[in-house]
Amino acid sequence: MAVPHYVYLKMKMPSTKGIITVSGDYKKSSAYAAASSRLAESLVIAAEKRLLDRVVAMAGKQPDMSPDPKDSEAEGSFKPAKETKKMPLDPEHPERYAVVGANLDSK
Template sequence: MDVPHYACLKMKMPGTKDIITMSGDYKKSAACAAASSRLSESLVIAAERKLLDRVVAMASKQPDLSPDPQESEPQGPFQPAKETKKIPLDPNHPDRHAIVGANLDSK
C-alpha cells in the first residue's frame, strides 16, 4: 500500500490515523548509487578477466589452430556426415543452400 516517488526521494503509506511520509537523503542516495556502480563495475571486470584467462588458456593449449574458423577442422563430439547433399533454399539464389545427410528420409 506504499507509494514511492523516486525523484523526490519520498515514500507515502497509510498509517493508523494519518498518512506516513518518509523522506530520503539526496547525498546518501548519490553515495549509495556511486558505491553500487563501483561494485557492479568491479564484478563485471572480474567476470571479463576470468573469461579472458580461459581464452588465453585455451589458446595456449592449441597454438597451431588458425584464427579463421573455416580453415580449422571440426572440434568436439559432433562430426559432419560423410555423405551429404545440398538442398537449395531459394531458386533465385543458388548460393543459398542447406547441407543435409544424404541418407536422411524424405520426411
C-alpha cells in the first residue's frame, strides 16, 4: 500500500497512527546513480572485450581466405542432400521455392 513519489524522493504509506513518510537524499541518490552507471559501463566493456577476444582467437584458427571468391566457392560450396524436392513458397510466383530433403519426417 506504499505510494512512491520518485520526483520528490519520498514514499508514503499508511499506518495505524497516520501516514508514514520516508524521504530520500538527492546527493546520495545522484552519487549512487553515477556509481551504478560506471559499474554497468565497466561490465559491458568487459563483456565486449571477452567477445572480441573470442572473435580474434577464432580468426587466428581459420585458414587463410583465398582472394578470388570463385576459388573459395569451388572448394567450400554447400552440398545439398542427395534426394531433394522443391517446395513452392508462393503459388502466384512459382520461381520462389525452397529446396528441402526428400526423406524428411512430416513433423
